[in-house]
Amino acid sequence: MKKILLAAATLTTAIPLTAQAEDLLTGDVRLACEAVLCLSSGTRPNECAPSLRRYFDITRKKLSDTISARHDFLQLCPASNEQGMPELVRAIANGAGRCDAAELNRVNQVRKSYQVCGCSGLWGCSGKDAIRTCRTEYKWVVKNQKPSYCRAYFDHAWTDVKASVEYRGNEDAGGRWVDVR
Numbered sequence: 001m002k003k004i005l006l007a008a009a010t011l012t013t014a015i016p017l018t019a020q021a022e023d024l025l026t027g028d029v030r031l032a033c034e035a036v037l038c039l040s041s042g043t044r045p046n047e048c049a050p051s052l053r054r055y056f057d058i059t060r061k062k063l064s065d066t067i068s069a070r071h072d073f074l075q076l077c078p079a080s081n082e083q084g085m086p087e088l089v090r091a092i093a094n095g096a097g098r099c100d101a102a103e104l105n106r107v108n109q110v111r112k113s114y115q116v117c118g119c120s121g122l123w124g125c126s127g128k129d130a131i132r133t134c135r136t137e138y139k140w141v142v143k144n145q146k147p148s149y150c151r152a153y154f155d156h157a158w159t160d161v162k163a164s165v166e167y168r169g170n171e172d173a174g175g176r177w178v179d180v181r
Contacts, residue, residue, distance in 0.1 A: 025078075028054070033077035036089065039096040042161045056097060067093055088158050095153025099146065101165050104177040108143045112172070141171045 025033060031051040038048035039055070058073055060066045071093035074080060080089050097103070117134040119125035125132065144167040146154065154162050169175030 028073065029076050029078070031055075032074050033079065036074055036077055036080070036085075036092065039092045040088065040156075040159045040161070042164045070096075084158065088156055091149075091152045091156045091159065094149040099150035099153055099161075099165065101177040101179040104146065104150070104165060105142050108145075108147065108177070109140050110143055111138050112141050113138050141174075142176055144171050144175060 024030075031054045034048065034051035035055040038044060038052055044052065055070060055073060058066065058069045060069055071089065074089045074093055077089075079085055098107075114137050115134050116137050117132060120131050120133065153159060154164075163180055165177050166180050167175060168178050
């Protein structure tokens with residue numbers, strides 16, 4: 001939680017605010033700053049709903065274009081250029097919404113091959129007439145390693161989302177990512 005407060009302090013000190021209404025953040029600038037704070041935290045209070053809706057409503061035909069447009073949106077926050085913030089904004093744009101359990105289970109699949117051997121014959125593998133045969137079988141498994149963009153998002157010093165997903169089980173025996181709340 002200290003890291004979230006540090007990020008919030010950075011955002012508020014980097015943006016000089018006065019009591020005058022015209023100096024307050026409004027529109028997309030305000031939503032961008034709120035989105036940075038909300039997406040840096042493992043919790044999502046109701047106050048985050050408008051900024052997160054605006055952030056996740058940014059979609060393009062190609063994923064790379066969506067990520068770029070979301071990154072551009074987050075950069076509307078005046079504090080996004082302060083020390084440490086460009087890395088945080090980049091980690092959020094690449095990871096937020098792409099590193100939950102459902103998405104990790106979908107994109108983190110690999111096809112593994114296994115040798116399956118057996119014997120045929122009257123006495124199985126112990127008789128003289130035993131014929132040993134092997135075949136290759138394939139199975140889709142979910143890898144227990146996070147993609148690099150998720151590691152950057154989860155491991156950034158100013159995010160508090162590390163414990164939001166975890167891998168349970170064994171890759172070869174149906175292991176999966178699960179949301180931890």
